[in-house]
Amino acid sequence: MTGILLEITTRCVHCGDAIAINSAVNKFWCPGCKGLTRFPNELWTMLLDEISNTAGEMSRGEARSTSIDDANTGTVRISFRKTDLHCPECKEPIAFHEGEKLTCDACGTHVFTRKVPASMGKKGFNYFINEDPYQVEEEKDDTYTRHPAEISCTNCGASIEADGSKRLVNCQHCDTDMMLPDGIWYRLNPSEKIRPWYFAWRAQMDKKPDNLEFEDIYDICCDDDKILYCIGENTDGSPALWAMTADCQLKWMNLIPADKRWPDGFAHILNFGTNK
Numbered sequence: 001m002t003g004i005l006l007e008i009t010t011r012c013v014h015c016g017d018a019i020a021i022n023s024a025v026n027k028f029w030c031p032g033c034k035g036l037t038r039f040p041n042e043l044w045t046m047l048l049d050e051i052s053n054t055a056g057e058m059s060r061g062e063a064r065s066t067s068i069d070d071a072n073t074g075t076v077r078i079s080f081r082k083t084d085l086h087c088p089e090c091k092e093p094i095a096f097h098e099g100e101k102l103t104c105d106a107c108g109t110h111v112f113t114r115k116v117p118a119s120m121g122k123k124g125f126n127y128f129i130n131e132d133p134y135q136v137e138e139e140k141d142d143t144y145t146r147h148p149a150e151i152s153c154t155n156c157g158a159s160i161e162a163d164g165s166k167r168l169v170n171c172q173h174c175d176t177d178m179m180l181p182d183g184i185w186y187r188l189n190p191s192e193k194i195r196p197w198y199f200a201w202r203a204q205m206d207k208k209p210d211n212l213e214f215e216d217i218y219d220i221c222c223d224d225d226k227i228l229y230c231i232g233e234n235t236d237g238s239p240a241l242w243a244m245t246a247d248c249q250l251k252w253m254n255l256i257p258a259d260k261r262w263p264d265g266f267a268h269i270l271n272f273g274t275n276k
Contacts, residue, residue, distance in 0.1 A: 002060075003085040003129065004051055004199040010076045013037050021076070022132035022195035024120065025139040034188075041119045043070050048125055048199075051080055055201060058082045085198060087111065088130050096129065096200060112136075127200035134182055149188060154178050164188025227251065 008021035010028075014035030019028050024044060028037045046068055054064060063081040070076065085094050087104035088111065094104050102111040114128045114136065149162050151169075158173040162180055170177050180188075217232040226246045234240045242253030 002055075002201050003083050004055055004125075004201050005081040005083050005196055006199065007079040007194050007196055008047075008076065009194060010037065010039075011074055013072070013074060020194045022197060023135040024114075024116070024128050024131065025135055027139050028135070029138075037073060039073055039076075043068070043073055043076070044120050046070075047076065047078060048120065051078070051199065052125065052201070055080075055082055060084075085129060085200075088196070096127070098127065102129065125199045125201055129198040129200055130195070131197050132195050134185075137182060149184055151180070151184060162188065 010019050010021060011017065012019055012030035012033060012035055014037075015030060015033040017030055017032035019030055019037055021028065021039065026039050026041065028039060029035070030037065050066055050068065054066075058064065060082055063079065065077070065079040067078065068076045085096055086092065087094050087107060087109055089109040090104060090107040092104060092106040094102065094111065096102050096113070102113050103109070104111065111130050112133045114131060116126050116128060149164075150159050151162055152158070153160055153171040153174060153176055155176040155178075156171060156174040158171055160169055160171050160178075162169050162184065164185070167180050167185055168177055169180060217230050219231045221229050223229070228244045228246070228248075230242050230244065232240060232242075240253055243251040245251060
């Protein structure tokens, strides 16, 4: 599975300050004025379409940038790179298996993953990787929308006013110290830095077989009927197995649901091809 590494920014519709779009959510709070800027699903769909239509023709490691103008959100600027997935901490390559937790084998860092909502899922994008979890969780809570925020003491229930200057606040009624929950702390201190994150992307194999192109061939073998079996890399970086006739006409092909760094997986495919 190929990663599309993203850096996305827009500007606050209230004060014009930059907002880092570090997750695929619909609401973002400005780090300056704390005002709300909306990022509707329709805008995400436009963004996904723009990237998906471009990614298929990009080579591995290639980077591009674009912008999208929205009447309500303003101008959204996107920089994206077609690449393997890498750990955000140690930068080592990481392998992602759909439906499983993602942990870096090199340093043990747990990388936040989230399945693409049905309202956004299209054109091969099925997982978001390394989103800002604070932005994701904070969007779910509409309770605290002003600055400063009022919260209830966990001990006596009295109202406590939090201005975001410190994480640990004290209840003046019962003298209990309490830590501000993640969602509230983020609302008072929105992310200012751009956090690179990924769309996990699988190319849609909607081309006719005779139009398919491949960037590399890892190994080949031939059976008694002169059918050539090839293991290689599709133009989107996905490992693939395909068969061709003696005059190089493609008979069939299958994407391999494994990472090219898994030699055991390819050994299994090689044995399969040899037995043909």
